[in-house]
Amino acid sequence: xxxxxxxxxxxxxxxxxxxxxxxxxxxxxxxxxxxxxxxxxxxxxxxxxxxxxxxxxxxxxxxxxxxxxxxxxxxxxxxxxxxxxxxxxxxxxxxxxxxxxxxxxxxxxxxxxxxxxxxxxxxxxxxxxxxxxxxxxxxxxxxxxxxxxxxxxxxxxxxxxxxxxxxxxxxxxxxxxxxxxxxxxxxxxxxxxxxxxxxxxxxxxxxxxxxxxxxxxxxxxxxxxxxxxxxxxxxxxxxxxxxxxxxxxxxxxxxxxxxxxxxxxxxxxxxxxxxxxxxxxxxxxxxxxxxxxxxxxxxxxxxxxxxxxxxxxxxxxxxxxxxxxxxxxxxxxxxxxxxxxxxxxxxxxxxxxxxxxxxxxxxxxxxxxxxxxxxxxxxxxxxxxxxxxxxxxxxxxxxxxxxxxxxxxxxxxxxxxxxxxxxxxxxxxxxxxxxxxxxxxxxxxxxxxxxxxxxxxxxxxxxxxxxxxxxxxxxxxxxxxxxxxxxxxxxxxxxxxxxxxxxxx
Numbered sequence: 001x002x003x004x005x006x007x008x009x010x011x012x013x014x015x016x017x018x019x020x021x022x023x024x025x026x027x028x029x030x031x032x033x034x035x036x037x038x039x040x041x042x043x044x045x046x047x048x049x050x051x052x053x054x055x056x057x058x059x060x061x062x063x064x065x066x067x068x069x070x071x072x073x074x075x076x077x078x079x080x081x082x083x084x085x086x087x088x089x090x091x092x093x094x095x096x097x098x099x100x101x102x103x104x105x106x107x108x109x110x111x112x113x114x115x116x117x118x119x120x121x122x123x124x125x126x127x128x129x130x131x132x133x134x135x136x137x138x139x140x141x142x143x144x145x146x147x148x149x150x151x152x153x154x155x156x157x158x159x160x161x162x163x164x165x166x167x168x169x170x171x172x173x174x175x176x177x178x179x180x181x182x183x184x185x186x187x188x189x190x191x192x193x194x195x196x197x198x199x200x201x202x203x204x205x206x207x208x209x210x211x212x213x214x215x216x217x218x219x220x221x222x223x224x225x226x227x228x229x230x231x232x233x234x235x236x237x238x239x240x241x242x243x244x245x246x247x248x249x250x251x252x253x254x255x256x257x258x259x260x261x262x263x264x265x266x267x268x269x270x271x272x273x274x275x276x277x278x279x280x281x282x283x284x285x286x287x288x289x290x291x292x293x294x295x296x297x298x299x300x301x302x303x304x305x306x307x308x309x310x311x312x313x314x315x316x317x318x319x320x321x322x323x324x325x326x327x328x329x330x331x332x333x334x335x336x337x338x339x340x341x342x343x344x345x346x347x348x349x350x351x352x353x354x355x356x357x358x359x360x361x362x363x364x365x366x367x368x369x370x371x372x373x374x375x376x377x378x379x380x381x382x383x384x385x386x387x388x389x390x391x392x393x394x395x396x397x398x399x400x401x402x403x404x405x406x407x408x409x410x411x412x413x414x415x416x417x418x419x420x421x422x423x424x425x426x427x428x429x430x431x432x433x434x435x436x437x438x439x440x441x442x443x444x445x446x447x448x449x450x451x452x453x454x455x456x457x458x459x460x461x462x463x464x465x466x467x468x469x470x471x472x473x474x475x476x477x478x479x480x481x482x483x484x485x486x487x488x489x490x491x492x493x494x495x496x497x498x499x500x501x502x503x504x505x
Contacts, residue, residue, distance in 0.1 A: 128292065132273040136299070143274055143296040144170040147257060148178055151292070154254040154284065156181050158246075159207065161192040161317055162327040164259025165199060166305050169314050170296060171257075172203055181208040181249050185241040186217065187329040195317040202315050210245040217241065227331060234332060234347050241329070250281045255292040261305070262298055264326070264343060272298050302342065337491050341430050344490065350470055386423045388453075389432045394439035396450040400461070403452045406477055407465065407484065415505045416448045416477040417497075420462055422455035425471040431492040438497050447505055476504055 135143055147155060148171065156179035157167045171178040182196065200207055220228075220240050229237045250256060260272050275294050283291030297305060302325075309316055319327055323335025325342035336345040398406065398418065406416060419435060421428040439449035454462035454471070462468035466475065467486045474487035474497070487500055 128275050128277055129273075132275050135274045138274070140166075140170050140296040140300060141173055143294065144257070145174040145176065147255065147275070147294045147296070148174055148176040151255040153177070153179065155179070155256065155294075156208070156249075156253055157257045158182070158259070159199070160259065160327065161188065161195050162259075163302070163305055163309065163316070163320070163325075164297075165314055165316065166297060166308055167257055167259050168199065168203060168205075169309070169312055178205075179208065180205055181210060183242050183245050183249075184209045184211050185329050186212065187241070187331060189319060189327070189330045189333075191318045192327065195315070198315045208249070210249045212241045212245050216244070229332065229347075230349060233350060247281060250278075250283060250291055251286075252284060253291065254283045254285070255294060257294045257296065259297060260295045261300055261302060263302055274298055340490055340492070341427050344427055348470070348490070389423045389429060390419065390421065390435055390451045392436045392439055394443045394449060395436065396448060398450050398452045400458060403466070408482070409477075410482050412477065412479050414446050414448055415479045415501075416450055417442070417501055418450045418452055418475045418477065420452055420454040420466060420468050420471070420473040420475065422453065422471045424455070427470075428472045431472060434492055434494045434497065437494050438501075441494070441498065442501070447501060474500075476501065478504060 135146070138146075144167070157171060159165070159168065159180050159182045161182065168178075168180060171180075196207060199205075217240055220237065224232075224236075256278075262272060272295050274296070275292065277289050278291040278293040281291050282288070308314075317324070317327060323337070324333060324345060325336055326346050327333055328346055332347055334345050334348060336342055403418065406412075406418075417438075419428075419431075423429075435449075442449055452458075452462070452466075454466070454468055454473075459468070462473075467473060467484065472492075474492075475484045476487065477484050485504060487497070489496060489500070491497075
């Protein structure tokens, strides 16, 4: 405090000295002496305080935290009654300012923070094959919860507008946030669009719609027309309207959830796992292995899915009540009849093993393996070593030579009913019982019932000479005609087949 007072007197003395030196040299000399005495006092006081820390004069002057610091602009002394100057101990307050880049005192027992930041622990890579085995007996709800918990906002449900609304219900039941996307091909049924709206309102969500590239669709339609898929297959149209939009959607994700079930499609989905590294599409990080595919209902039977939807009072597509089970684009989807497999309503003009649009292309193996549903071996000629079907003493098995001779006969002694089949085809398997029952009923009636295996190396012949379109194809060779008649209906129950035979024999 003495130094501060000395400085104030110093300023005042200098002013007095220069102002009065010309008028009154005596007063100037007095002021100078007073200044020198005060400075001597300040130096004496500072040096005598040997226990006080060495602190800058200007630091002590500027310490705003000292309650006894002089107030600039209104210079005054604080009154300290009954305290003698000898007892007054002036110890300046130390100002401690820590630099922003100052390092803390190092302790050897503590790992430096920088080591943790620069070398974070690397997350162990998930073994999805093992995870699929671990979840083999888990419920769809448990699998869905595991998927959403693991990937958070980087996973989404692929919703087609059919019974896979069960996926949304399972996600809703987990209580976790979830995303839903759908592919609007531009050729869906009106009922499907209404169903999308109902689902959004029921769950309070917004479906993320993906659309095909308008230029690509325009080029396809202008070049080939609106229904080229009936002539050259559905793959090109699906690639433009579904696969490429899906690819764009998945590039923003690290995982996706599908409604695939093992019982859905013959030859393509019988071995789908609960979870897998997607073998076809890429995810957010790019490259093979950057996307994980979850199939929570892979092991669930279709009937159980519908029981779940009814129990939970979940909204469903009104097309289901009209006989549609598997629902896709309007031109490529139709209702199925009793006794038909649900997938027969999709691309019905094509073989069973081709009934994938490309969204799950990874399910398709090489042709022979696809025929086997992934099991067994094949011969060099492409025919599969699977158990044969339509085995009955009332069903004649025709060889290639046998059916060629039958087709060449102009006057047959009796009509023949022949099924062109492949033993691996689930559609053929589904009609086996009714066809065998029909053969039993027709036994002794003058109508021969036969079968011809038309897959493998026999397929091209069957397509060019026997009207084979897809398996199964049923032909009637009348008694007095060389021209075979193809059974046109998808109804394969005994009564329908019997009505066909009776009308033409």
